[in-house]
Structure formats: C-alpha cells, structure tokens
Amino acid sequence: MLLACPVLWATTPPLELAKQLTDKHQVERYLASEKYDGIRATWINGELRSRGGLLINTPANFTANWPSMRLDGELWAGRGRFNHVSNTVLDNQPNAQHWQDIRFMVFDAPSDKPFFKRYSDYTHAIAHCDCNNLEAIKQHRFNTRAQLSQWFNELVSQGAEGVILHRRDARFNPGRSDNVLKLKPYMDSEAKVIGYQQGRGKYQGMLGALIVVDKCGKQFKIGTGFSDAERANPPAIGSTITFKYHGYTKNGVPRFASYLRQRKPLN
Incomplete structure (x- = not known):
C-alpha cells in the first residue's frame, strides 16, 4: 500500500x-x-544537469561528441559503487581519473514520440557517436x-x-x-533528520537511532543500517537521508525502516 x-x-x-x-x-x-543505483542527470543544451537542475562539473572531455538531443539517465560506476559516483560528482574540481570510472546510462530521450520510438532514436544516436562513457540501457x-x-x-x-x-x-x-x-x-523514500537517540551497550557514546520526519509528516526512528563510522559521525540535524522500508503500519509509519545513505545537496 x-x-x-x-x-x-x-x-x-x-x-x-x-x-x-x-x-x-x-x-x-x-x-x-x-534500475541503476547512481545519480540521476539530464544532458540538455550541451550541459549535464542534476535532478534539481544544478550544473554538474565534469572533465572537459567527458561529454565530448555526445548527441545534441536531450538525454535522461544515471551517472553510474557499477553495482555497489554509489558513494564513488556521489563523491566524484560533488567535487567542485572534477577529478579526471575518478570520472573515468563513470558512465552515463541513458534510459530516455524526452520528445513527443512514444517511448519505444524514443528508445530506438537514442540507441541509434549513441551507437553512432564516439562516446565511450555514454551507454543506452538495454x-x-x-x-x-x-x-x-x-x-x-x-x-x-x-x-x-x-x-x-x-x-x-x-x-x-x-x-x-x-x-x-x-x-x-524493498521500497525507499526520504526523510529529514530532526534528532538523535543515544546508543547503548556497544554503541554507548554513539548514535543509537535517528529521529526523522518523512514527506507525509510522520515522525519515527531509524536504528538499523548504519556502519560504525556512521554511528560515530551521523547525518546532521536538518539533513535529508534515504531509507528503505517494507510497506506501512496501520498508523501510516514505514515498516522496518533501515538507513541507506545521506542525500547529498546536488540531488
């Protein structure tokens, strides 16, 4: 539900x-x-933009020879490597070596055509450009x-x-x-951190749980999914985090909520 x-x-x-x-x-x-676990981006008017519309700074040759059409996709470096992509994309001075690991995985080219024709168009365009870091998702x-x-x-x-x-x-x-x-x-969503619950036992002096509020205004705690490093240095109050869950309780609270990551400002 x-x-x-x-x-x-x-x-x-x-x-x-x-x-x-x-x-x-x-x-x-x-x-x-x-579904690729990366950072969503749009190639439009010769610029790479984040989901929020912010300009993404890339090495000068990263977008060389890309097609002129708008392309929607995910900046991705392989399964389980979201943090590498996030850290690389958020770097104000792009690190050319780190960007070599990243590809732009394209899943759409918005236009007034049906999706199956858009898929054909952008697949053809990408296949005929000299773009090693651009890939049409099959x-x-x-x-x-x-x-x-x-x-x-x-x-x-x-x-x-x-x-x-x-x-x-x-x-x-x-x-x-x-x-x-x-x-x-599993399902995932976002929530804002509004407080902390202190840890006990092995987590004494560290984070026990985050107190958060989700988009529906529901307040609840998230106490699982953290590494020891994250418990020692938890997301700041006011920051936005992504969590996974399995449906809702009868009171509308996400069931079995578990921390995934902190959402970085670029998204």
Whole structure:
C-alpha cells in the first residue's frame, strides 16, 4: 500500500518519476530495464544537469561528441559503487581519473514520440557517436509477470537495485504516473533528520537511532543500517537521508525502516 501525502519540499524540473509496480499493471505493455543505483542527470543544451537542475562539473572531455538531443539517465560506476559516483560528482574540481570510472546510462530521450520510438532514436544516436562513457540501457519485453519476476530475481541476486518499466506507447509525461514503474526488493523514500537517540551497550557514546520526519509528516526512528563510522559521525540535524522500508503500519509509519545513505545537496 502506498500512501498519498502532500509534497512538503520544492518541486524538481520536468522529469518522469516512477510509481510502484502493482498487480493491476499489464507487464506486456512495458519495456523493462535494470534500475541503476547512481545519480540521476539530464544532458540538455550541451550541459549535464542534476535532478534539481544544478550544473554538474565534469572533465572537459567527458561529454565530448555526445548527441545534441536531450538525454535522461544515471551517472553510474557499477553495482555497489554509489558513494564513488556521489563523491566524484560533488567535487567542485572534477577529478579526471575518478570520472573515468563513470558512465552515463541513458534510459530516455524526452520528445513527443512514444517511448519505444524514443528508445530506438537514442540507441541509434549513441551507437553512432564516439562516446565511450555514454551507454543506452538495454530494454527488454516480457509477455508474462512470471518471466519478469524470473529476470528480476536474477538481477537482484547479482547485486542489481531492481527494475524500471516504461510503457511502450506512452509519450513523455513529466511527473509520477503509470508510464514509468519500478520493481525493487524493498521500497525507499526520504526523510529529514530532526534528532538523535543515544546508543547503548556497544554503541554507548554513539548514535543509537535517528529521529526523522518523512514527506507525509510522520515522525519515527531509524536504528538499523548504519556502519560504525556512521554511528560515530551521523547525518546532521536538518539533513535529508534515504531509507528503505517494507510497506506501512496501520498508523501510516514505514515498516522496518533501515538507513541507506545521506542525500547529498546536488540531488
């Protein structure tokens, strides 16, 4: 069950946002691709911009020869390497060596065409440019939910974050709709840190739990998912963190919430 709630934070530039895949959705109407755990970005007007619209500083040759069309995707350096990407992208003076590990994984080229035609367009454009760090994410079609589930389980077992589905015939439509769906082994969301609970036992003098408030105004604690280093130096009060959870309690609080990471300002 997903809960509707008012948006408490500033809106982002026009982007398509994913809803959760549910039993009502017909998977044969969608194209599916791996969900990459990176930093979302847009290539537009010769500039690479973050989800929030901020300019991303890259080495001069990183975007050389990229197509002129708008491209939406994820800056990604491999499974389990989100922190490397985050630290590299947030560096005001781009480190050319660190950027060599990063690719821009493209999942859309917004236009007034249906998605399957957009996919064909940007795949062709990327294949015919001299761009080693630019890659079109491969899309797959499944006729049954069982086929999708089998592929999803294989990806997750290999360390993938999950799957994204784009409706084949849908035209680009900014915002959250059934045009784009996500399938993950868990759900995730964001919350603001408003306080701390002190640790006990082995965590005496360290963080025991974060006290947070989510986008719906629900206040709760997150006490798992932290490394010892994070417990010794927890996210600051007022910062935004990402957490994972498994549905909601009857009171609308995320169930089994666990810390994932601190959201950096660029996003």
